[in-house]
Structure formats: C-alpha cells, structure tokens
Amino acid sequence: MIKLGVPVGQARTANSFLEGKEFAQEIGFPLVLRPSFTLGGTGGGLVFKKEELDEALNRALTASPIHEVLVEKAVMGWKEFELELLRDSADNVCIICTVENFDPMGVHTGDSITVAPAMTLSDTALQLMRNTAIRMMRDLGNFAGGCNVQFALNPDTEEIQVIEINPRVSRSSALASKATGYPIAKVAAKLAIGYNLDELENQITETTSAYFEPALDYVIVKIPRWNFDKFKGANDTLGFQMKSVGEVMGIGRSFNEAIQKACQSLENNAVGLGYYGKSLMHAEELLEYIKTPKWDRIFRIKDALMAGISVGTISKATNGIDRWFLYEIQKICTIEKEITKYDLETLPLELLREAKVNGFSDEQISRITEHGDEDDVYNKRKAAGITRVYKMVDTCSAEFEAKTPYFYSTFEEGNYNESKVSDKKKIIVLGSGPNRIGQGIEFDYCCVHGLLAIKECGYESIMINCNPETVSTDFDMADKLYFEPVYWEHLWEIIEHEKPDGVIVQLGGQTALKLAEKLHQKGIRIVGTSFDSLDIAEDRGRFSDRLKELDIPYPDYGTAENVDEAVVVANKVGYPVLVRPSYVLGGQGMRIVLNDEEVEKAVVSLLKHLPGNKILIDHFLDRCQEAEIDAIFDGEDFHVMGVMEHIEPAGIHSGDSNAVLPAFNLTPLIVHTMEEYAERIARDLKIQGLINIQFAIKNDNVFVIEANPRASRTTPFIAKAYQIPYLNVATKIMMGTHKLKDFTFEKKLNGFAIKEPVFSFNKFPGVNKELGPEMKSTGEAIRFIKDLRDPYFRQLYKDRSMYLSK
Amino acid sequence: MPKDNSIKSVLIIGSGPIIIGQACEFDYSGTQAARSLREEGVKVILINSNPATIMTDPMMADKVYLLPLTVESIEQILKENESDGYRIDAVLPTMGGQTALNLAKEAEELGIWKQYNVRLIGVDIKAI
Numbered sequence: 014m015i016k017l018g019v020p021v022g023q024a025r026t027a028n029s030f031l032e033g034k035e036f037a038q039e040i041g042f043p044l045v046l047r048p049s050f051t052l053g054g055t056g057g058g059l060v061f062k063k064e065e066l067d068e069a070l071n072r073a074l075t076a077s078p079i080h081e082v083l084v085e086k087a088v089m090g091w092k093e094f095e096l097e098l099l100r101d102s103a104d105n106v107c108i109i110c111t112v113e114n115f116d117p118m119g120v121h122t123g124d125s126i127t128v129a130p131a132m133t134l135s136d137t138a139l140q141l142m143r144n145t146a147i148r149m150m151r152d153l154g155n156f157a158g159g160c161n162v163q164f165a166l167n168p169d170t171e172e173i174q175v176i177e178i179n180p181r182v183s184r185s186s187a188l189a190s191k192a193t194g195y196p197i198a199k200v201a202a203k204l205a206i207g208y209n210l211d212e213l214e215n216q217i218t219e220t221t222s223a224y225f226e227p228a229l230d231y232v233i234v235k236i237p238r239w240n241f242d243k244f245k246g247a248n249d250t251l252g253f254q255m256k257s258v259g260e261v262m263g264i265g266r267s268f269n270e271a272i273q274k275a276c277q278s279l280e281n282n283a284v285g286l287g288y289y290g291k292s293l294m295h296a297e298e299l300l301e302y303i304k305t306p307k308w309d310r311i312f313r314i315k316d317a318l319m320a321g322i323s324v325g326t327i328s329k330a331t332n333g334i335d336r337w338f339l340y341e342i343q344k345i346c347t348i349e350k351e352i353t354k355y356d357l358e359t360l361p362l363e364l365l366r367e368a369k370v371n372g373f374s375d376e377q378i379s380r381i382t383e384h385g386d387e388d389d390v391y392n393k394r395k396a397a398g399i400t401r402v403y404k405m406v407d408t409c410s411a412e413f414e415a416k417t418p419y420f421y422s423t424f425e426e427g428n429y430n431e432s433k434v435s436d437k438k439k440i441i442v443l444g445s446g447p448n449r450i451g452q453g454i455e456f457d458y459c460c461v462h463g464l465l466a467i468k469e470c471g472y473e474s475i476m477i478n479c480n481p482e483t484v485s486t487d488f489d490m491a492d493k494l495y496f497e498p499v500y501w502e503h504l505w506e507i508i509e510h511e512k513p514d515g516v517i518v519q520l521g522g523q524t525a526l527k528l529a530e531k532l533h534q535k536g537i538r539i540v541g542t543s544f545d546s547l548d549i550a551e552d553r554g555r556f557s558d559r560l561k562e563l564d565i566p567y568p569d570y571g572t573a574e575n576v577d578e579a580v581v582v583a584n585k586v587g588y589p590v591l592v593r594p595s596y597v598l599g600g601q602g603m604r605i606v607l608n609d610e611e612v613e614k615a616v617v618s619l620l621k622h623l624p625g626n627k628i629l630i631d632h633f634l635d636r637c638q639e640a641e642i643d644a645i646f647d648g649e650d651f652h653v654m655g656v657m658e659h660i661e662p663a664g665i666h667s668g669d670s671n672a673v674l675p676a677f678n679l680t681p682l683i684v685h686t687m688e689e690y691a692e693r694i695a696r697d698l699k700i701q702g703l704i705n706i707q708f709a710i711k712n713d714n715v716f717v718i719e720a721n722p723r724a725s726r727t728t729p730f731i732a733k734a735y736q737i738p739y740l741n742v743a744t745k746i747m748m749g750t751h752k753l754k755d756f757t758f759e760k761k762l763n764g765f766a767i768k769e770p771v772f773s774f775n776k777f778p779g780v781n782k783e784l785g786p787e788m789k790s791t792g793e794a795i796r797f798i799k800d801l802r803d804p805y806f807r808q809l810y811k812d813r814s815m816y817l818s819k
Numbered sequence: 820m821p822k823d824n825s826i827k828s829v830l831i832i833g834s835g836p837i838i839i840g841q842a843c844e845f846d847y848s849g850t851q852a853a854r855s856l857r858e859e860g861v862k863v864i865l866i867n868s869n870p871a872t873i874m875t876d877p878m879m880a881d882k883v884y885l886l887p888l889t890v891e892s893i894e895q896i897l898k899e900n901e902s903d904g905y906r907i908d909a910v911l912p913t914m915g916g917q918t919a920l921n922l923a924k925e926a927e928e929l930g931i932w933k934q935y936n937v938r939l940i941g942v943d944i945k946a947i
Contacts, residue, residue, distance in 0.1 A: 050917065050921055051917065055840060078921065123840065153943070154943030154944075155943050156941060156942045156943040157940075157941060158913050158941040158942060159913065180913070180942055180943070181912075181913035181914075181916070181919075181920055181941075181942065182845075182848040182913055182914055183844070183916070184842070184844045186844075186848065187844035187845075187847050187848060188844075190847075190851075196851055196855075197848075198847070198848035198849075198851035198852050198855070198914060199851040199852065199854065199855040200855070201848075201852070201913065201914075201941065202851070202852035202853075202855040202856050202911065202914070202941070203822075203855055203856075203859065204941070205909075205911055205913070205940040205941030206822055206823055206826050206829070206856065206859065206861060206909070206940065207821065207822045207823030207826070208821065208822055209821075212821060255839055255840045256839060257839070258839055258842070259842065448837070448842055448843060453837055453842075453843070453871065454837055454842070454843035454846060454869075454871045454872060455871035457843060457846070457873065458871055458872065458873045458876070461873045462876075465878075481844075482842055482843045482844040482846075482847055483843060483846075483847060484843075484846060484847050484850045484873045484874075487847065487850070487851065726871075729870055729871045729872075730870045730871065733870040733875060733876075733885060734870070736877065738877075738878075768870065771835075771836035771837070771838060772838075773838045773839040773840075776838075776839045776840070791836075791837050791838050791839060791842075792835075792836035792837025792838055792842075792869065792871075793836055793837075793869065793870065793871060794835065794836045794868040794869055794870070794887070795868060795869070795870035795885050796868070796887065797885070
C-alpha cells in the first residue's frame with residue numbers, strides 16, 4: 014500500500030504481546046487492534062487508554078489464528094465509505110456501488126447504518142477513492158472476482174485513508190447486489206472461470222454489457238438488527254467488533270422514505286423512525302446517551318431533534334454524524350410536529366401526502382394524531398388518491414429498458430406504475446424479515462422452495478421480503494420480487510395492486526404467520542391451513558382446551574396478567590414452573606422458576622418489558638426427554654417427515670439442543686404414541702401443509718408442549734438429511750394442487766443425522782455460555798454419524814447437561 | 820479472454836453455520852455462484868456444513884457435501900471425485916466468507932491443491 018502511494022493509517026503488525034505494547038506506545042492512543050484472519054472483527058477493538066491495552070491486546074492476539082494483530086492509529090470522527098468492485102483478468106475494474114456509513118468511524122461496518130449511493134461525498138473525494146481503489150485492485154496479485162475496499166475520510170480536509178481490503182465477496186457485496194440489482198457474486202464466479210467483464214451481459218437489461226457501473230435513481234438504507242436481549246450482561250456499545258445478527262434494507266426515493274421503511278422492517282415495534290407513547294428522556298439525558306453508539310441511537314437522535322437540540326450539537330455529540338443526514342431527519346421531525354396540530358379529520362391532504370412521501374406509515378400517522386387507527390389513515394389517503402406506486406430496480410436509472418421484475422414502492426405525482434400486473438394466477442410468499450436468534454436462514458430456504466413450487470404449478474410467484482442477505486430476494490428467484498417491509502400496510506397495498514389468489518404465511522416463520530389475522534379479516538385467501546386453525550395452535554389457551562378434548566396429555570398450565578394471579582397459578586400447576594410471555598419468538602423472556610419469590614421477580618421483569626402481556630405459566634417437566642415431529646397433512650393423509658430426539662434434557666430451548674434424526678433412545682411405543690398424537694392434532698386442526706409438534710417424555714408418558722402450524726427451524730434439516738424436497742411437496746399441498754398420494758418418499762439416510770447448534774458467545778466477552786429455555790444459538794450445522802458408537806456423538810451425550818443454567 | 824475451457828468442475832466452499840459476522844449473505848453469494856457456473860456448463864461440487872442453506876440443496880449443485888469445513892473433508896472430496904467423472908479442476912473459495920478463504924489457505928499450505936492438481940480461482944493466495 015505504502016509503495017503504491019496509497020494513504021493508509023499509521024499501523025504496525027504485531028505478533029507478540031511485547032511487540033503490540035511497543036507499537037501502541039509508538040502510535041499513541043486512541044488506537045485500533047485488528048486481529049488477522051478473523052471475521053466480523055472478532056477480538057478487535059478500540060483502545061482509548063493505556064490501562065485498557067493489556068486486556069484488549071491479549072484478546073486480539075488470542076482471536077487471531079496466527080497470533081497476529083494490526084495495531085493502528087484510530088481515526089475518530091472520520092466518515093466511512095465502502096466501495097464494491099469487480100475486476101477481471103484483463104485488469105478491467107468497475108465500481109458497482111459506493112456505500113456510505115451513517116455512523117462515523119469507530120463502529121464496525123456490519124453494525125453501522127449504511128446508505129447507498131453515497132450521499133455526502135464530493136465528486137473530488139469520490140474520484141480519489143475510485144482511483145485509489147482501482148490502483149489497489151490492480152496491485153493486489155492476479156485475481157479475477159469481487160473485492161471490497163473500505164475508506165475513512167476526513168470531513169474537513171477530504172483526506173482519505175484505506176482501512177481494509179477484502180479480496181472476496183462479502184456482506185457488503187450482498188447488500189450492494191440488492192441495492193443496485195447487479196448480481197455481483199454471479200458475475201464474480203464467471204470472471205473466476207476466465208471471462209472478462211465486457212464479454213458478459215447485464216442480466217437486468219439483457220442488452221447491455223456487464224462492464225458498466227450501475228446508476229441508482231433511489232436510495233437504500235440498511236439498518237442492522239441486534240439481539241442484546243439474549244445476552245444478559247453483554248456490553249451493548251457498538252465498536253470494531255460486529256454484534257448484530259441480521260439486517261434489513263429499505264428502498265425509497267429519498268433518504269427519509271428509505272430509513273423509515275427500514276425501521277418498519279425491523280420488527281421491533283417501530284412503526285417508522287420513532288417509538289410512540291413511550292416515556293422520553295430529557296434533552297440532557299438524550300444528548301449524553303447519543304454520545305455512545307448503541308442499537309437504538311438512531312431513534313434517540315430523532316428524539317433529540319424532536320426535543321429541539323440543534324443539528325450541530327448532535328453532530329458533535331455523535332463524533333461526526335454528517336449534518337446532511339441530521340437535517341434530513343429533522344425534516345421528519347418538522348412533519349411530525351406539524352401533524353400533531355391536527356386530528357385525522359382535519360389533517361390537510363398536502364401534509365398527509367408529504368408525510369407519506371417521507372416514509373411515514375399509516376400507523377405512525379394515526380399514533381401521532383392520537384386518532385383512529387392505521388385503517389382510518391389508509392382509507393383517508395386512498396380516497397385522496399395517495400397511493401403507492403411500484404418502481405423498478407433496474408441498475409441503470411431507466412436509461413435502458415430493463416427486464417427484471419424487482420420492485421420497490423414509493424409515492425409520486427401522477428401515480429405511474431412500473432409494475433404491470435399480469436393476468437396469470439398469482440401466489441404471494443411472505444418472507445421472514447431480518448435474521449435474528451430464533452428466526453434465521455432456514456426460512457429463506459423454505460421461501461425459495463415455496464417460490465419454485467408455485468412456479469411448477471403454473472402460478473406466478475411473488476416474493477415480499479426486506480432482508481438483503483437472502484436468496485429469496487434474489488431478483489430471479491420469484492417471478493416478481495417486491496423488496497418491501499413484511500409489514501401490514503405494505504403487504505396490503507401490494508395485494509390491492511396484484512390481486513393474488515392467495516398468500517402463503519407458513520414459510521416465513523413467525524413474521525409471516527403474524528400477518529394471517531389481518532389477511533383473514535380482509536377476506537384474503539390464506540394458502541393452506543386456515544386462520545382459525547393457525548390461531549388455535551398459537552393461542553395457548555385454545556390449544557390446551559383442544560388437547561383436552563382430544564385426550565392428549567399436556568403439562569398443566571394457566572395464564573396470569575399480574576403478579577398475584579401468577580403466584581396462584583404457579584401453585585396450582587405445581588413447581589417448578591415455566592414462566593413466559595405469549596406471542597414471542599425463540600422463547601424470549603422465558604424462565605424456569607422454583608418458588609413464589611422467583612415467580613414474582615420473573616413476572617415483574619416480563620411485564621416491565623411487555624406491558625399488558627398475558628403471561629403463560631406451565632408446569633415444567635423436570636429432567637424429562639424432549640423430542641419433536643415435523644409433519645405434513647393434506648386433509649386426508651398424514652406424513653411424518655421426521656422424528657427428532659434431543660440429546661439435552663428438557664429446559665434447553667429446542668433451537669439450542671442437539672437434535673438427532675431419527676430418535677435414538679425412545680422406545681418404538683413412545684415414537685408411535687408421538688406420531689399418533691401428531692396425527693390427531695393435525696386432523697383436528699384441519700392442517701393443510703406443515704406442522705411441527707414438540708413433545709416432552711417423562712416416565713414413558715408423552716406430553717405435547719406446543720405446536721407450530723408452519724415450516725419450522727428443522728424442516729430444512731430433515732429435507733437435507735433424508736434428501737427429500739419436503740418444502741416443495743408441502744407448498745404444493747398447501748396450494749391444493751397435489752395430495753400426499755401423488756408423491757413417493759424414500760428416506761435416504763444411513764445411521765443418524767445430528768443438528769448441532771452453533772453459538773456466538775465469543776462476541777460477548779463476559780457473558781457465560783449458559784443455556785436455558787430462551788434460545789441463544791445463531792446457527793446450526795449438520796453432522797452425519799453411522800451409529801451411536803461414534804465418538805462425536807458419545808461426547809455430546811456425555812456433556813448433555815453441561816451448560817444447563819437451571 | 821473468453822471462458823477457460825480447461826475448468827470443467829469447480830468446488831465451491833461455503834461458510835458453515837451462521838454466527839455473528841458471517842451470516843446468510845454467503846448463502847446468497849454461494850447460491851449465485853453455483854447457478855452462474857452451471858449456466859456455463861461447469862459442474863459444481865459444494866461443501867458446507869450448514870443444512871439450513873439453499874446452496875446445499877441438491878437442485879443448486881451437481882454434488883453437495885454436508886461435511887464439516889475442514890481440510891480432511893476437502894481431501895476426502897477431492898479423493899472421492901478423482902476417478903468418477905467429477906474430477907475437480909478448480910476451487911472457488913471467495914464465496915464463503917473468511918471461513919472459506921482461511922480453509923483454502925490452510926489447504927494450500929499443506930500442499931493439497933497441488934497434490935490433486937486443483938487450481939485456485941477467483942483469488943490470488945498472496946492477496947489473502
């Protein structure tokens with residue numbers, strides 16, 4: 014780099030503790046430690062003071078597989094940019110996308126809110142970055158493929174520095190592909206087998222070459238999704254080590270529209286940029302709070318602007334968030350303040366339109382006016398002709414004709430729609446939104462299969478999702494892709510536009526399932542199991558009543574809305590009890606408690622986070638065995654896809670347990686009983702499609718713990734282990750085009766398959782690996798074993814109670 | 820330069836289980852790469868230990884190995900395919916994040932690519 018005359022930060026590579034200390038002294042504080050060959054910045058960090066150095070340096074050296082750490086001068090307050098490039102073996106280079114980080118240097122790019130195209134970059138600085146990046150690419154050995162370069166820019170002098178270069182596709186290139194419509198990985202693979210950029214076609218236009226740089230006539234905003242609630246005691250300050258578990262992308266015609274859509278995509282109760290009805294901090298508190306980057310800083314910045322703090326002060330407090338962004342957010346505040354002057358009836362249409370153009374959701378407007386609900390706002394604006402139109406992501410700002418059916422919504426005068434509705438029969442598949450613990454990549458797998466099965470049945474497949482990391486949002490998976498929040502208002506407008514034959518909610522996890530009620534109310538066909546049956550399975554009270562009628566045992570349970578009730582119920586069902594909120598994901602907030610005092614504590618803490626929640630209290634079957642079944646029912650025939658037995662005893666969330674397929678220790682009679690119960694439930698609930706049922710087995714008695722009337726975390730695992738395209742089959746059964754009779758199933762598995770959970774605890778130093786009823790794992794792996802004498806299995810079996818927290 | 824016709828089959832290395840810092844974006848890139856290569860008539864052999872990915876689906880590659888991401892697995896795959904018409908000509912390690920790159924590098928250091936006469940494509944090992 015230095016040889017090339019490329020400006021880099023003052024840095025030295027240290028291989029030992031002593032070297033590291035020496036270089037730190039030389040370079041001075043604050044400084045950054047970057048371990049070599051780690052991902053997501055594991056073990057890296059910012060060191061402000063000499064006292065912090067020893068511990069941080071040790072951690073960084075240990076994290077690197079080759080015991081190597083780059084000690085670098087920290088450029089605080091500089092802006093951060095990323096360039097995504099492609100290079101071929103003839104040394105052609107093109108820049109696919111320039112991404113700007115909203116958060117200044119100091120926050121890992123995976124944890125930063127990012128915007129494309131770059132918003133605050135001057136042309137001279139952009140050209141300097143381009144030229145530098147191209148020069149670096151050409152010098153970086155002889156390779157053909159994708160590359161990512163990160164720059165820091167001094168906002169005062171426009172001086173730039175290279176922070177990092179990755180000669181591979183990355184998280185940012187997936188984002189850049191979705192942001193521009195340019196399939197970076199696809200082209201990179203072709204470059205790797207010898208093609209040059211000019212020999213490939215742009216698959217979006219099909220008439221122009223791939224050797225071009227996309228132009229955007231819209232803005233995208235990416236917001237990461239964190240799960241700090243799962244890691245009690247974790248340091249939630251954002252820094253050089255990535256901590257987020259997923260991300261969402263919002264597309265709009267302006268930064269404001271895009272960021273509000275991204276907020277609506279997050280599924281953390283935000284209805285736009287702002288929480289409403291929650292107690293706000295004082296101005297001084299806010300100003301203090303936003304000095305540290307945390308997951309909710311963007312919301313607090315908006316609160317600070319609402320409280321009247323100036324853009325300049327906020328920019329300074331946040332160590333350099335560009336004023337342009339803050340001025341934009343201030344526009345949102347101005348509109349919001351204006352709206353509060355009216356109620357829904359008196360709200361002027363021009364103001365309503367302006368709010369919509371700036372990304373406000375209907376619900377947000379109804380909450381600001383404290384009047385009516387989202388449907389009222391919706392009806393008012395529809396009557397006034399304020400309707401979403403759909404625009405194409407075409408890589409070329411409409412310069413050439415594009416063929417790709419990849420759309421986002423916006424508002425504009427004249428309502429010109431680029432999304433033409435075909436006269437084919439259509440089915441919409443709802444995606445699962447951002448990845449998070451408890452709902453991840455497995456639902457992307459399910460959605461992709463759903464889309465392909467829909468196409469095979471001769472229908473047009475339409476995908477709705479907002480997660481840029483997924484395959485289901487690839488522009489050529491569905492016949493049509495709407496890159497929109499999986500959020501009722503957006504869904505409803507797409508339905509009104511497309512008039513589909515039905516909507517599939519079984520493939521997108523809890524996110525999609527949650528929307529079933531609204532669909533049902535509006536009379537939209539839910540493909541597969543009906544809303545009422547979905548609701549029975551989801552509603553603990555209704556489900557238990559049903560089990561009772563069906564003569565199926567379940568752990569004694571009760572519900573409570575306050576502490577006193579909870580104590581009574583807990584005593585009635587008998588300790589130990591499982592305390593949990595209703596309608597949550599991955600066992601969030603779930604606790605196992607042993608006495609009245611603990612019940613009280615657990616309930617108080619739950620109600621603090623989820624006021625008004627109905628709390629479920631189950632008798633906990635101590636030391637029992639857990640197992641689960643995934644099955645398909647078509648109204649006549651019932652097919653068990655797989656029976657999985659957990660290695661760990663009950664008390665550890667099913668997503669965190671090692672599951673063995675098929676069961677390895679349960680008697681045939683127990684397995685038969687489980688299957689028989691599962692079939693009885695499926696028949697009774699008139700399931701059409703998928704169902705997952707979880708069991709507890711104690712003293713040879715089988716209890717049903719819960720049922721999920723949808724694709725589960727384990728469905729893809731079973732499909733892989735048995736080599737049967739179960740999701741394809743299930744989708745066709747949901748649609749009613751096929752019956753189970755039409756398929757033959759041949760389960761190809763010698764021995765056993767183990768689904769092993771994989772954790773990310775090493776990202777949170779100081780947090781113990783303790784497992785309980787709340788899911789903590791971020792991913793999974795599969796391992797095939799021939800028999801139970803396998804040493805790996807024996808070890809797992811021996812350690813099964815090792816991490817049990819209670 | 821047009822397509823290099825000496826490359827008839829490619830091994831793509833996936834990124835393994837989802838952890839913070841390495842998530843499903845690599846399923847997306849791996850899937851794209853697999854489809855892109857097959858479009859060109861190149862056979863795709865894939866290794867990944869993550870069963871929740873779409874890239875490990877039989878419809879995405881010619882052969883899928885759901886194995887731990889270790890040098891031993893790589894060697895097993897190369898050996899198995901030496902004689903049965905799927906002989907692996909090249910390996911593409913740039914689609915599976917840092918995990919895949921590190922694995923390719925380790926295999927390079929142990930001389931495995933050379934031993935089985937496999938080319939590393941899409942990357943220059945020096946650049947890593």
